[in-house]
Amino acid sequence: MVPMVEVPVPKEKWSGKVGTVALGASTADDGERKVLSIGGETGMPFLSYEGLGNRQLIAGEVVDDTSELIEVAVRPFGDAVNDPAAWAKRWVEEFGADLVCLRLRSTNPEGKDAPPEDAAQTVLKVLAAVDVPVIVYGCGHEEKDARTMEAVSNACAKVRLLLGQAEENAYKTISAAAMSNHHALIAFSNLDINLAKQMNILLSDFGVKAENIVMDPLMAGLGMGLEYSYSVNERIRMAALMGDRMLQVPMLCDVTSAWEAREASEENATWGDVVERGKWWEAATGLAALVSGADLLIVRSPLAAMVLQDAISNLRGGK
Amino acid sequence: MPTAIEIFKLLPKKNCGKCNFPTCLAFAMQLASSKAKLADCPYVTEEAKAKLEASSAPPIRLITIGAGENKVEIGDETELYRHDKKFFHATRYAIAISDQASDREVSVKLRRAADLRFERVGQILALDMLAVRNDSRDPATFAEMVKRVSRESALPLILMSQDPEAVRAAASATNLSRPLIYAATFENIEGMAAAAKELKYPLAVRHDDLNGLADLVEKVKAAGVEDIVLDLGAEDLQQTLERNTIVRKNAIRKTFRGLGYPILTNVIGRERGMAMALISTMKYGGIVLMEDLDPAHAVPLFVLRQNIYTDPQVPIQVKAGLYPINNPDKDSPILFTVNFSLTYFTVAGDIEKSRMPAWLLVVDTEGLSVLTAFSAGKLTSETVAEALRSTEAMAKSGKGLLIIPGMLSRMSGKLQEATGLKVIVGPKESSGIPKLLRSL
Ligand code: SF4
Numbered sequence: 001m002v003p004m005v006e007v008p009v010p011k012e013k014w015s016g017k018v019g020t021v022a023l024g025a026s027t028a029d030d031g032e033r034k035v036l037s038i039g040g041e042t043g044m045p046f047l048s049y050e051g052l053g054n055r056q057l058i059a060g061e062v063v064d065d066t067s068e069l070i071e072v073a074v075r076p077f078g079d080a081v082n083d084p085a086a087w088a089k090r091w092v093e094e095f096g097a098d099l100v101c102l103r104l105r106s107t108n109p110e111g112k113d114a115p116p117e118d119a120a121q122t123v124l125k126v127l128a129a130v131d132v133p134v135i136v137y138g139c140g141h142e143e144k145d146a147r148t149m150e151a152v153s154n155a156c157a158k159v160r161l162l163l164g165q166a167e168e169n170a171y172k173t174i175s176a177a178a179m180s181n182h183h184a185l186i187a188f189s190n191l192d193i194n195l196a197k198q199m200n201i202l203l204s205d206f207g208v209k210a211e212n213i214v215m216d217p218l219m220a221g222l223g224m225g226l227e228y229s230y231s232v233n234e235r236i237r238m239a240a241l242m243g244d245r246m247l248q249v250p251m252l253c254d255v256t257s258a259w260e261a262r263e264a265s266e267e268n269a270t271w272g273d274v275v276e277r278g279k280w281w282e283a284a285t286g287l288a289a290l291v292s293g294a295d296l297l298i299v300r301s302p303l304a305a306m307v308l309q310d311a312i313s314n315l316r317g318g319k
Numbered sequence: 320m321p322t323a324i325e326i327f328k329l330l331p332k333k334n335c336g337k338c339n340f341p342t343c344l345a346f347a348m349q350l351a352s353s354k355a356k357l358a359d360c361p362y363v364t365e366e367a368k369a370k371l372e373a374s375s376a377p378p379i380r381l382i383t384i385g386a387g388e389n390k391v392e393i394g395d396e397t398e399l400y401r402h403d404k405k406f407f408h409a410t411r412y413a414i415a416i417s418d419q420a421s422d423r424e425v426s427v428k429l430r431r432a433a434d435l436r437f438e439r440v441g442q443i444l445a446l447d448m449l450a451v452r453n454d455s456r457d458p459a460t461f462a463e464m465v466k467r468v469s470r471e472s473a474l475p476l477i478l479m480s481q482d483p484e485a486v487r488a489a490a491s492a493t494n495l496s497r498p499l500i501y502a503a504t505f506e507n508i509e510g511m512a513a514a515a516k517e518l519k520y521p522l523a524v525r526h527d528d529l530n531g532l533a534d535l536v537e538k539v540k541a542a543g544v545e546d547i548v549l550d551l552g553a554e555d556l557q558q559t560l561e562r563n564t565i566v567r568k569n570a571i572r573k574t575f576r577g578l579g580y581p582i583l584t585n586v587i588g589r590e591r592g593m594a595m596a597l598i599s600t601m602k603y604g605g606i607v608l609m610e611d612l613d614p615a616h617a618v619p620l621f622v623l624r625q626n627i628y629t630d631p632q633v634p635i636q637v638k639a640g641l642y643p644i645n646n647p648d649k650d651s652p653i654l655f656t657v658n659f660s661l662t663y664f665t666v667a668g669d670i671e672k673s674r675m676p677a678w679l680l681v682v683d684t685e686g687l688s689v690l691t692a693f694s695a696g697k698l699t700s701e702t703v704a705e706a707l708r709s710t711e712a713m714a715k716s717g718k719g720l721l722i723i724p725g726m727l728s729r730m731s732g733k734l735q736e737a738t739g740l741k742v743i744v745g746p747k748e749s750s751g752i753p754k755l756l757r758s759l
Contacts, residue, residue, distance in 0.1 A: 004534050004537070005530055005533040005534055006530055007530050007565070007577070007578065008569060008574050008575055009565055010565060010568040010572060046561075047561060047564060048557070048561065049561070110754060140750070220661070222619060222622055223626065223664075224661070224668070225661035225664065226626045227627060227629050227631070228661065230601075230626070230627065231400070231401055231402040235400075238400075260668045261664075263618055263619070263622065270434070271437075271614055271615065272615025272617070272618065273613075274615075276613070276615035276616070277614075277615035277616075277619065280593065280615065283594070284597050284619045284620070284623050287597050287601070288597075288601060288623065288627075291598065291601050307594065310594075311591070311594050314556040314557060314591060314594075315557050316557065317557045
């Protein structure tokens with residue numbers, strides 16, 4: 001039958017668009033590594049009638065120090081967690097990660113205090129094991145990270161890494177290294193659209209080009225302030241679409257924050273099976289990140305990663 | 320509510336004063352602020368009346384299902400983004416019971432429904448509704464099952480049937496309080512609309528094409544049913560997100576008024592049911608209808624709803640008090656923080672990570688963060704000292720150490736005086752807590 005009424009599709013006329021960042025191979029590379037681009041959206045997340053942009057990607061988390069792992073989250077990797085290269089390989093080959101995110105926790109001065117040169121060797125091993133783009137973080141210790149990331153960047157000049165992370169009070173060393181080695185850079189800010197913008201301005205004033213910046217406005221996990229991140233992300237995306245150039249940068253959300261909630265990993269009979277619950281705890285955090293504007297997720301549980309990969313394809317109508 | 324100018328355009332512009340205001344414009348301004356009634360103008364046309372009534376109706380109709388303390392209210396939303404104000408009526412979750420289920424199966428489901436109840440930051444998170452599904456296609460069997468479920472559970476009901484006779488049979492078998500009929504389609508619209516009107520039950524209308532759905536809704540309204548819920552027939556995540564967004568945005572922006580009703584997402588039999596439930600919770604779903612809900616899924620789903628429907632202006636507060644973390648004893652230090660939930664969770668999480676036993680004193684700052692509470696005078700050496708007293712913290716920790724947030728270093732002198740404890744200024748970022756605790 002012929003419908004009597006026509007329901008309009010309320011498509012917004014946005015003037016701006018999210019920029020794109022390419023990760024993976026660089027011109028100096030041997031050409032073996034995949035190049036993946038993120039960003040490029042011309043509408044709010046997953047509204048195909050406004051413009052989807054590049055596919056949202058998933059980076060699987062690998063840590064080079066097993067002392068603080070949450071066992072239930074990484075259980076499917078078995079012994080591979082003792083070898084970052086093997087761990088990375090399993091992420092890519094078995095669990096469909098688009099990228100690998102390597103955290104050099106071994107460099108922590110309060111832990112193993114591994115020297116930057118050793119950490120850089122670990123990065124090279126991971127790069128040799130997989131053909132996908134790689135994100136590298138230090139240990140979260142400001143002074144040490146500056147030295148570690150400089151060493152990593154210099155050791156991997158052939159590949160286009162994504163380096164974490166530039167912060168308001170610690171961005172110069174890492175930015176300089178990224179610029180000289182043509183690496184992309186994560187601009188971190190703490191749950192505030194103005195700080196996110198400020199961080200992008202600081203980097204661009206320092207000389208980092210927009211095509212090399214991915215911003216991380218801090219994704220709080222489910223039950224741990226997720227709603228703040230959800231709204232900050234939405235506001236960032238809207239500002240970008242309305243033409244704020246300093247926010248037209250692809251967004252990274254580290255959804256491993258989900259594991260900070262005790263519901264994600266604590267055994268409790270009334271809460272159901274912990275494996276299933278943990279998977280969905282991180283997957284729900286990931287979905288909230290995606291729906292609010294994330295271009296790139298860092299994920300810990302391969303079970304959650306598989307849910308999210310499928311959800312991304314499905315949200316994009318199979319594209 | 321329409322603006323004074325919008326109203327003015329619809330008035331006769333006679334400026335005759337019969338409404339007791341000197342001009343039509345003056346009258347329009349009073350109307351806009353609800354200080355006058357349209358009926359006071361004798362010349363206003365029927366057409367203008369209808370238009371004004373339509374434009375002063377809420378963009379999305381409020382629908383009530385059930386009655387009493389368990390009743391469910393959905394709709395009456397005004398925002399597209401929670402940061403613009405807030406989302407008002409949280410997504411409600413329902414699970415289904417087949418009218419062909421065995422006695423045991425029914426008991427198990429009812430037990431489960433009652434058990435899906437958790438407390439988190441002082442709020443109860445629970446399953447909201449039960450649906451009874453007419454798999455038997457037999458009105459009498461359906462009526463029996465509805466009767467049983469309504470006897471054994473106080474949750475509002477959804478009557479899932481294609482058959483108006485089954486709905487009527489259920490209604491006459493037992494005394495139901497405003498169950499939702501699910502659903503009217505092109506196949507059964509006349510019978511369903513008639514049953515809904517007669518029984519005064521809200522009616523769900525289902526169609527997988529929005530134009531057709533709008534058509535159906537018009538027919539249902541023409542039959543005299545006003546309380547309508549929409550099932551957009553979404554089968555996957557993209558359809559859930561896009562259709563929900565189109566319907567919500569059209570209603571709120573008033574670009575199309577025919578679908579100004581709350582949305583029901585039926586995930587029964589869908590491959591990505593849990594993900595659909597999560598997406599619908601974030602994106603404008605009023606009800607999510609599921610076959611079943613495992614607690615391992617319910618906990619993340621309910622917490623997501625709690626997060627999304629938190630009023631951005633009124634942060635969730637944690638109960639003030641003294642919280643033991645990592646089994647503290649007399650030798651463990653006291654740390655204090657505010658009752659802003661995000662701060663509490665971060666600090667508590669970082670103490671847990673340190674694996675060092677400690678007492679965490681949560682001071683009531685009306686949900687304000689450390690710096691805001693301090694600037695607003697709600698976090699002073701006196702309020703902290705009072706919190707220490709009222710929780711008898713010193714009887715539990717004999718160590719004589721109080722660790723304060725790094726941003727409150729200015730308070731340390733006064734606090735030392737007021738409490739007699741040795742004050743240690745903690746890190747500015749909570750992430751530094753493990754290091755500090757290990758160094759004590
Ligand atoms: S009674 Fe009606 S026409 Fe007369 S002034 Fe009032 S609004 Fe205008």
